[in-house]
Amino acid sequence: MRCHRPFCRNTSLAAAAVAALVLLTPAEVVPVRAQAAQAAQQATPSDITKSDSAKPPASQKTGAGNVAAVDQANPAQQKSLTSKAIEKVKAVAKSAGDIFNRVPCLPPKGGAKSMGSLPHVAGKLASGEPVVIVAFGSSSTVGYGTTSPEFTYPNRLAAQLHRQYPSADITVVNRGQGGEDAPEMMKRLQVAVLDMRPDLVIWQVGTNAVLRNLDPVETAKLVEDGIARIQAAGADLVLVDPQYSPRINERAESASQMVKLLGKVAELRHVGFFPRFEVMREWHEKQAIPIDNFVIADGLHMTDWGYACFAQLLGDDIIKSVGQIKLGVNVPSNVQTYRPM
Numbered sequence: 001m002r003c004h005r006p007f008c009r010n011t012s013l014a015a016a017a018v019a020a021l022v023l024l025t026p027a028e029v030v031p032v033r034a035q036a037a038q039a040a041q042q043a044t045p046s047d048i049t050k051s052d053s054a055k056p057p058a059s060q061k062t063g064a065g066n067v068a069a070v071d072q073a074n075p076a077q078q079k080s081l082t083s084k085a086i087e088k089v090k091a092v093a094k095s096a097g098d099i100f101n102r103v104p105c106l107p108p109k110g111g112a113k114s115m116g117s118l119p120h121v122a123g124k125l126a127s128g129e130p131v132v133i134v135a136f137g138s139s140s141t142v143g144y145g146t147t148s149p150e151f152t153y154p155n156r157l158a159a160q161l162h163r164q165y166p167s168a169d170i171t172v173v174n175r176g177q178g179g180e181d182a183p184e185m186m187k188r189l190q191v192a193v194l195d196m197r198p199d200l201v202i203w204q205v206g207t208n209a210v211l212r213n214l215d216p217v218e219t220a221k222l223v224e225d226g227i228a229r230i231q232a233a234g235a236d237l238v239l240v241d242p243q244y245s246p247r248i249n250e251r252a253e254s255a256s257q258m259v260k261l262l263g264k265v266a267e268l269r270h271v272g273f274f275p276r277f278e279v280m281r282e283w284h285e286k287q288a289i290p291i292d293n294f295v296i297a298d299g300l301h302m303t304d305w306g307y308a309c310f311a312q313l314l315g316d317d318i319i320k321s322v323g324q325i326k327l328g329v330n331v332p333s334n335v336q337t338y339r340p341m
Contacts, residue, residue, distance in 0.1 A: 105309035107316070108282050118236040118272070118318065120199045122325035130169040133157075134193050136185065137204030140243060141176025145301035156311035157202075157318075164319050173198075181208035182222035189226055194233050201230050202314070204240040204276075206258045207300075210251050220261040227269045238272035238314070239265070244280035246291065246299035272321070274314050280306070 124131045135141050135154040143152025158172040175192040177184070182205055193201055203226070209219040223239070230237050241262045242248050248255050259277045266273035283289040294306030302310065 102312055103305055103308040105305075105312050106287060107313055108279060109286060117325055118200060118321045119325055120234060120236045121318070122322045124199050125165060125168055125322060126326050128168075130171065131200070132196055132198045133161075133170065133172045133200045133202065134175050134196050134198040135172065135202050135204070136175045136189075136193050137202075137240070138176060138180045138185075138208055139178035140207065140301060140307075141174060141204050142178050143174075143176070143307065144178060145296040145298070145303060146307060147304055151304045151307055153307045153311040153314070154202075156308050157315050160312060160315035161318070164315075176204075179208060181205060181212065181214060182219045182226070183214075186222050186226055189229060194229065197233070198235045200236045200238070200318075202238045202240060202274075203227075203230075206262055207242040207248065210242055210248055210254045210258050211300075213251075213254065216254060216257040216261050219258065220265050223262065224265045224269060227265065227271055231269070231271070236272070238274055238318070240274045240314075241277050243295075243300070243302065244277045244284070245295045245301075248277075248300070272317075274317065276310060279310070279313060283309070 121131055121133075123129075133154075135157075141152075141154065143149065143154075146152055149155065152174065154172045154174045154176075158170065161170050161172070162168070173196060175196075177188070177192075185203075185205065203223075205223055206219060208214075209216065227237060227239070239262055241259045242255060255277070259275070263273055263275065280294065283294055284291055292303075294303055294309070295301070296303050
């Protein structure tokens, strides 16, 4: 059983929808819809009740027969267990609603040019073939700062793509590793990314290079080498630059150079570019959103809202690009350029 819409018909399907977005690990990459089917069987009210009733009072012996006797002999206890089960199901349903609903997030006022073509993803979706997307990056790809693994940007993005393409077999794999930048990422590019045979790679890079005072020019060269390898493997690519946040802004000169160089590399290599720094700066400077609404107390990582808005805007652009290709629109492989000013 699988939920294809933002709102499920019953709470079991809502639980399945949340489970469908559980973060995929390197050791276990399974299609999201397969996880949903498994969760639908595991998250029923009766199973939750069994879980609660499996903890008898200390004075009782363990064992199915004794537990059942306690439940049947104590209506108040049975009612309490039922109430707990209902509350758990409601909590799962609320979590599903949080994942499926868009946050109140506006795109840059100037709009955006096309991200460029995503021919591999579009071709696979048009022909009904499975699609593999790899999110490659550091701690903001891992989702540091979220209140739940469900709210990382790769999982938010997976939810959005499944809403848009409910019958498609789309797998989003998280290959984030905290603290890394281009030097470390290049060492694991083959195993973490290329061996997955992705149709699309979303590469978030440059933040730790700024924080570690790495040479922006050398970082850009490594990224360009990585892009060449990803392109040679036949995958589409979207490059994501550093986030706008207090700790990055403390190194304004380095951050500005990094953002410009990454944009230039994307343009020269004809790959998609999501200018996260400019987008987040507009949230604060143009949309008057307080920084602590989208950056946590460490002054670097994003909040649930920040990750959600980032994922939504990125997903909107991917869907737009795929739609143009599927409709036969001749979209040049240029870079996406926001015009917030």
